[in-house]
Amino acid sequence: MQTNQILALFCGTLLVLGLIAFFLGRAKAAKVRASGTAMYAQPDQYAWFSVLSTAGPAILVGALGAFVMLLAGAEIPTLYLLAASLVVGCAGLAMGIALVRPEFHARKAIERVIRFFLAGAALISIVTTFGILVSIVGEAIRFFQMQSFWDFITGTTWNPGASFLEAAGRAEEGASAAQFGSVPLFAGTFMITLVAMLVAIPVGLLAAIYMAEFAPRRVRTLAKPVLEVLAGIPTVVYGFFAAITVAPIIVDVAGFFGLDASFNNALAPGVVMGIMIIPFISSLSDDVINSVPDSMRQGSLALGMTKGETIRDVVVPAALPGIISASLLAMSRALGETMIVVMAAGMRPNLTANPLEDMTTVTVRIVAALTGDQEFASAETLSAFALGLVLFVVTLSLNLVSVIMIRRFREKYRINNL
Amino acid sequence: MTGHSAGEPVTRNAEAHHQLSIRVRDLNLWYGDTQALKNINLDVYQKNVTALIGPSGCGKSTFLRCLNRMNDLIPGVRLEGLVEMDGRDVNEAKMDEVALRRRVGMVFQKPNPFPKSIYENVAYAPRMHDLVSRKTDADELVERALRDAGLWEEVKDKLHQPGTSLSGGQQQRLCIARAIAVQPDVILMDEPTSALDPISTATIEDLMDKLKRQFTIITVTHNMQQAARVADYTAFFHLGEVVEYNDTQTMFSNPATKKAEDYITGRYG
Amino acid sequence: MSQSFDEISAQLRRRHRKSARLKWVSMGALGLAGLFLVLFFADMLVKGLPAFQQAQIQVEVDYSEQASQLPLAAVQEDVRPLVSRGYLRLIPGRMEDNPDLLGTTRMEWVLADGQVDQYLKGHHSKLSGSEQTVVERLVDQGRAELRFNTTFFTSGDSKMPELAGIAAAAMGTVLTLLVTLAVSFPIGVMTAVYLEEFAPDNRVTQLIEININNLAAIPSILFGLLGLAIFINFFGVPRSSPVVGGLTLALMTLPVIIIATRTALRSVPDSIRHAAFGVGCSRWQVVRDHVLPLAMPGIMTGSIIGLAQAMGETAPLIIVGMVAFIPDVGATFTEAATVLPAQIFTWAGEPDRAFIEKTSGGILVLLTVLITLNATAVVLRKKFERRW
Secondary structure (H helix, E strand, O other): OOHHHHHHHHHHHHHHHHHHHHHHHHHHHHHHHHOOOOOOOOHHHHHHHHHHHHHHHHHHHHHHHHHHHHHHOOOOOHHHHHHHHHHHHHHHHHHHHHOOOOOOOHHHHHHHHHHHHHHHHHHHHHHHHHHHHHHHHHHHHHHHHHOOHHHHHHOOOEEHHHHHHHHOOOHHHOOOOOEEOOHHHHHHHHHHHHHHHHHHHHHHHHHHHHHHHHOOHHHHHHHHHHHHHHHHOOHHHHHHHHHHHHHHHHHHHHHHOOOOOOOOEOHHHHHHHHHHHHHHHHHHHHHHHHOOOHHHHHHHHOOOOOHHHHHHHHHHHHHHHHHHHHHHHHHHHHHHOOHHHHHHOOOOOOOOOOOOOEOOOHHHHHHHHHHOOOOOOOHHHHHHHHHHHHHHHHHHHHHHHHHHHHHHHHHHHOOOOO | OOOOOOOOOOOOOOOOOOOEEEEEEEEEEEEOOEEEEEEEEEEEEOOOEEEEEOOOOOOHHHHHHHHOOHHHHOOOEEEEEEEEEOOEEOOOOOOOHHHHHHHEEEEOOOOOOOOOEHHHHHHHHHHHOOOOOOHHHHHHHHHHHHHHOOOHHHHOOOOOOEHHHOOHHHHHHHHHHHHHHOOOOEEEEEOOOOOOOHHHHHHHHHHHHHHOOOOEEEEEOOOHHHHHHHOOEEEEEEOOEEEEEEEHHHHHHOOOOHHHHHHHOOOOO | OOOOHHHHHHHHHHHHHHHHHHHHHHHHHHHHHHHHHHHHHHHHHHHHHHHHEEEEEEEEEEOOHHHHHOHHHHOOOOOHHHEOHHHHHHHHHHHHHOHHHOOOEEEEEEEEOHHHHHHHOOOOOOOOHHHHHHHHHHHHOOOEEEEEOOHHHHOOOOOOHHHOOOHHHHHHHHHHHHHHHHHHHHHHHHHHHHHHHHOOOOHHHHHHHHHHHHHOOOOHHHHHHHHHHHHHHHOOOOOOOHHHHHHHHHHHHHHHHHHHHHHHHHOOOHHHHHHHHHOOOOHHHHHHHHHHHHHHHHHHHHHHHHHHHHHHOOHHHHHOOOEOOOOOOOOOOOOOOEOHHHHHHHHHOOOOOHHHHHHHHHHHHHHHHHHHHHHHHHHHHHHHOOOO
């Protein structure tokens, strides 16, 4: 029998059992009640309890069996598993009906089960983080078994080209051994991130200052959603725009000044990424600046300071933890941004300080490693997970620092809406 | 039957100055459609403490904020009448409100030190106003201002700690030091002690008494005893009007109006 | 004695100028962001709007015996390179379906080759001189024109730009988002309900909260790595399928829905809960019958926004293989599929210049849908906004 059929059979039988449980449970409860005995719960609640006691254990056994099969690779014949879970279901049904007694708190039992389910759902987010960590770390360890960790961290040559031959056991045939020195990738990532931050922080912060301190209400209500649109444009669209429109403009402008720029220069993805993260900085900074107490501003103005001085010397310093927090968050975003660099930055690992040259980034290489035709176990494919691990650690640290800073700001001014 | 709102002042102490500092004539103010101040006429004399008293919502704080144009910051405020200082209408178009606030300082109800060190809280404004150019000048000025505010002894060893690390009363004195460091003519105080404990309040009241030798002080207070203790002149505000303006002694011993008497004796408030 | 107003004003002049400069510079920054947005949309419209039109030419189609074997023979030699080969390929099939056609010759409007299309739109084309003359002649005779491009909306991907369309990708997007919604909505709402209404305030709860905030900030590509390692390699979910894409996106959307739901739950005043407890409801009954219904508009708004975000996501889907070449509109959850952003990505990589137009056209469609979704969310929020 096929998996689909087994699944259908399982669900169908369970449905029937559930219906039986519901009606039996209700009938029994109604009968007890009709005989004049006071009960702790409504007949419907007893009915639902019976359903839960039937279906819950059966699904649990089924899921557990399937999971053990996957995890341990043990072959449990699916038919046996099906039979076992259904038997458990029947037992649950019998027990559920037996428990329909006046002194039994069906409602409390249901509440407990529901609470259990809700807590289970809440755990899924933890499991996800854990899953990311396990999947990345696991594969990264396999990579570091093949390649030296030290070379990965300090090497300046990224040349995975020959690794597929090694994976195929034909290492000798490759002209040169594969090299996985990640320094040029991180250099490229930081260069593009730097360009992005140089665009996003001044523009985002100044825009936030304008919206919070100067703008008339009408402008403010209009500008906020317009900036949000910037954040809502998919990154693949930005990538296309950077590659097709911005990069040629930069090449032309550089040419005008007698400079030689590559069409895959780091400036184009950097600038466009900067524009993309403007709203991250402006929106959070705007909130933070708005929550600087007005008494600060008044205190400064009452000393004969101009509005500009008040903003520069009092408001912005007061809001600084929040602004830094926003910038860190934006930076983590820029480091992990993928589509823009995949489409507009180069593929060539290039260790240079000139943003007009082409250079590649961590995320570009991750995508390149996983979209090729390599064997999954090849060093090149696994290198994606090693790179991913570093990316995960860096962005996680940035996020944590950012959260701590914003929390501090919040405590300082006792603000609850940030 | 209003008290002599602009008439000759009756003095409490013979040696007090009676040069005019701020002259207010027919001042009316609206928040949107609500009139908050009605026909205010008031003369404030130099180097005296003038107290503004009255029940909450009577317009005394609003009036205070007219004197250094802090009401400009509130949208929808409309103002008519004359507020004259140094022969100039402070509300005229040519008047630079920043220059006005430079001469009319303000201390607020809640202490609001800047998120800077104690030293910087005081030194910041004088430096911006070019009152000091060298580091030693600044040090001197900070010390003088903190001494005048009676805070020096408590903070001289921790000048570079944040201003927010001080207690409430100390913070308020820091704000006073900050205000006097720019050497204004007038200092407005908006219920400066209402957020403080009794001991800090007493310290600040003493301070006001000392500071009036150098500055003209106008204070809003909720606390009639405070007005009686510190003020040379007292104006009683009610529903946006000045019901009575008199020297403090007369105001508290023999008020000219029934309303002021009722308020002072605690019939309402 | 202190300075007069005029003296102070004179000193202030420079400082006022600086203050004014801050105002103008900051206004300029905001203007810059707005200007970019305008330029961006203008650029996309200029590049993308032509994609909604496609050249068609009127030619004589000869349904001869020979044409059923060799479709090229169906049209005359001079216009042969101008007709889409994709169209010609269909001729034998049509003749089989409709035997009456055999032996007839008809004048028909047919899809032109991509190069003709580019030529008619005034773009660079690879048409030779003589071919251009033929096209000019057809135009003069009214036998070549740009018509609304239905193919773009009804067909899947193709290597021939004139036949490429977004239908397969759109279907893939719909299927993927269905999976995403089916997984992330219940789990997200349940998590939020647990954290807001049931959870004790202990370390585990705090850990979950910090974790959710962090999850929202993890680079999307790492979710792709998770999908690849866990869903595909471990659980054996079929690669490139809407199921694996949907599951991956569901994990990304989860924090958005959780955070939105928590905000919505928190905005329901406690008095409602107290009233319900007061009439003897249990905690779950209070949540189910009183709190959740009141919070629903907020939850819906958050879910729509989360869905819109998921819809534009590309990187994790590339990692789980959803960049497949999908020429036919499929409708299963487990077979290889692609999504709109991934389609845009593949087209952007095509060397043929005609695909720039297709890419931009695809982007316009995607942006239209996204803006509509977000606008719906805003309208929903406005409409059901309730002040307590």
